[in-house]
Amino acid sequence: xxxSIRMKITLMVVIFTTFIVATSWVVCRVxxxxxxxxxxxxxxxxxxxxxxxxxxxxxxPDETINDLYGKIKNPSDAIVLVLDFKSNKIYTNIxxxxxxxxxxxxxxxxxxxxxxxxxxxxAQYVINRNHDDVINSDxxxxxxxxxxxxxxxxxxxxSEIDSVVxxxxxxxxYITVLLIVxxxxxxxxxxxxxxxxxxxxxxxxxxMADLDFETKVPVYTKDEIGELGESMNEMSSKLEMTISxxxxxxxxxxxxxxxxxxxDEMRRDFLSYVxxxxxxxxxxxQGYAEGLKDDITDDPNExxxxxxxxxxxxxxxxxxxxxxxxxxxxxxxxxxxxxxRFELVGFINDILSSTKILADNIKANIVFEEEAxxxxxxxxxxxxxxxxxxxxxxxxxxxxxxxxxxxIDKREDIVRVCVYNQGEQIPExxxxxxxxxxxxxxxxxxxxxxxxxIGLSIVAxxxxxxxxxxxxxxxxxxxxxxFDLDNNMPC
Numbered sequence: 025x026x027x028s029i030r031m032k033i034t035l036m037v038v039i040f041t042t043f044i045v046a047t048s049w050v051v052c053r054v055x056x057x058x059x060x061x062x063x064x065x066x067x068x069x070x071x072x073x074x075x076x077x078x079x080x081x082x083x084x085p086d087e088t089i090n091d092l093y094g095k096i097k098n099p100s101d102a103i104v105l106v107l108d109f110k111s112n113k114i115y116t117n118i119x120x121x122x123x124x125x126x127x128x129x130x131x132x133x134x135x136x137x138x139x140x141x142x143x144x145x146x147a148q149y150v151i152n153r154n155h156d157d158v159i160n161s162d163x164x165x166x167x168x169x170x171x172x173x174x175x176x177x178x179x180x181x182x183s184e185i186d187s188v189v190x191x192x193x194x195x196x197x198y199i200t201v202l203l204i205v206x207x208x209x210x211x212x213x214x215x216x217x218x219x220x221x222x223x224x225x226x227x228x229x230x231x232m233a234d235l236d237f238e239t240k241v242p243v244y245t246k247d248e249i250g251e252l253g254e255s256m257n258e259m260s261s262k263l264e265m266t267i268s269x270x271x272x273x274x275x276x277x278x279x280x281x282x283x284x285x286x287x288d289e290m291r292r293d294f295l296s297y298v299x300x301x302x303x304x305x306x307x308x309x310q311g312y313a314e315g316l317k318d319d320i321t322d323d324p325n326e327x328x329x330x331x332x333x334x335x336x337x338x339x340x341x342x343x344x345x346x347x348x349x350x351x352x353x354x355x356x357x358x359x360x361x362x363x364x365r366f367e368l369v370g371f372i373n374d375i376l377s378s379t380k381i382l383a384d385n386i387k388a389n390i391v392f393e394e395e396a397x398x399x400x401x402x403x404x405x406x407x408x409x410x411x412x413x414x415x416x417x418x419x420x421x422x423x424x425x426x427x428x429x430x431x432i433d434k435r436e437d438i439v440r441v442c443v444y445n446q447g448e449q450i451p452e453x454x455x456x457x458x459x460x461x462x463x464x465x466x467x468x469x470x471x472x473x474x475x476x477x478i479g480l481s482i483v484a485x486x487x488x489x490x491x492x493x494x495x496x497x498x499x500x501x502x503x504x505x506x507f508d509l510d511n512n513m514p515c
Contacts, residue, residue: 038204041203041207057189068164068180070099071166074098075106090113093118098117103177105125105176105177105178106170106174106175107132109174116128148168149167151164163180163182224242225253225256241253308337316330366399369394369396372441375415376415382419387425388425389428391427393431398432400509406489409482410487414483415443417505418444418505421447423446426502437512438510439511440507441508442506443505444499445502447502
């Protein structure tokens with residue numbers, strides 16, 4: 025069972041307080057009564073001394089005076105009786121008629137019958153506790169003789185002491201209960217002051233254990249808890265910095281490993297794809313060159329055809345090499361990116377005009393209906409390369425007498441350029457592979473269109489370098505390629 029620090033502090037303080045109060049109650053129960061008894065005896069001695077001074081003159085008091093009330097010092101209002109043996113005269117401060125006087129006379133008779141003087145080591149009196157059978161009560165009696173030889177009895181009832189002790193004990197009991205209740209509430213409040221910072225420390229420690237180093241311990245005091253909070257904050261910052269460094273180092277290591285694997289893979293792919301792409305043109309060039317060397321024909325038309333094939337295949341090889349060089353520069357950040365604002369509609373119209381002859385050769389219809397100027401921010405040279413690749417790809421794969429449609433979709437912060445070509449759809453399993461280097465959906469027809477499988481990978485590398493989206497999707501009667509441009513100045 026979990027017991028909080030707050031509850032532990034409260035229980036310990038309450039138990040300790042209860043022990044102290046209980047001990048105090050027991051001690052007071054004994055001490056208070058003894059204090060009252062000692063005080064009572066001291067008052068009786070004071071009365072005795074006052075009587076001694078009162079009767080120290082042998083000619084005094086007057087024979088007519090026998091009432092001592094108000095004539096002696098009597099702090100505890102004790103009953104006083106003084107007996108003159110010579111004249112048998114009695115002096116007292118109470119009424120001579122009554123049971124108390126009867127009880128005092130019995131004490132006188134008892135002392136006189138014993139024919140002894142009552143003395144102690146320090147004074148001519150003794151103080152004893154007696155039970156009076158006549159009154160049926162307990163008293164403290166001082167019995168002694170004065171300096172002039174008079175006998176004196178001073179009596180104080182014990183019932184008054186018991187009554188006072190009882191009242192004091194009851195009051196102490198009430199105060200004790202109230203004190204324990206008040207102490208419990210006070211300790212609960214006080215324990216909150218100490219436990220709340222510890223709870224916050226515990227909460228922060230749990231969050232740090234979950235690697236959440238954004239949390240900080242609020243420090244309000246300069247005591248040990250405050251020092252612990254500052255230490256935890258410092259530890260959190262150092263752990264965050266250390267883990268951040270470890271993560272950075274780990275990411276760099278993973279990137280290095282990934283780059284190495286990617287480089288190895290690219291090297292293998294490059295050798296495979298380039299050897300595949302160059303194999304046919306090299307074989308054709310070699311074959312036709314050997315035929316020319318061996319004077320295989322004297323027909324000028326055939327010779328012209330041989331020359332054209334060699335030149336055409338050489339151009340294809342040169343185009344392939346140039347595209348590979350550009351792609352490599354884009355992928356490895358060696359190509360400088362020049363972001364500037366240019367007008368997109370006129371830009372597209374210029375490219376469409378220069379490629380119209382290619383569309384006319386296959387009797388394709390190019391549609392671009394945008395007229396109002398649209399301004400974008402990007403690298404104009406790289407966008408021209410990307411758009412030309414999309415357009416060339418559309419011209420290659422549009423059906424005869426089909427339609428190629430260029431459209432612009434203006435959105436909140438971007439402008440999307442779409443190139444649609446009417447024709448066969450691309451298989452869904454090939455859509456996410458089209459932008460890979462050297463990937464061709466229709467490998468059998470690639471040489472017919474002169475495609476190398478690099479154009480779309482150049483688009484992908486260009487858009488990733490510019491931080492823009494790109495892609496492809498099928499529609500009912502064709503395919504749409506797209507890329508995005510920034511409508512506002514990119515951050």
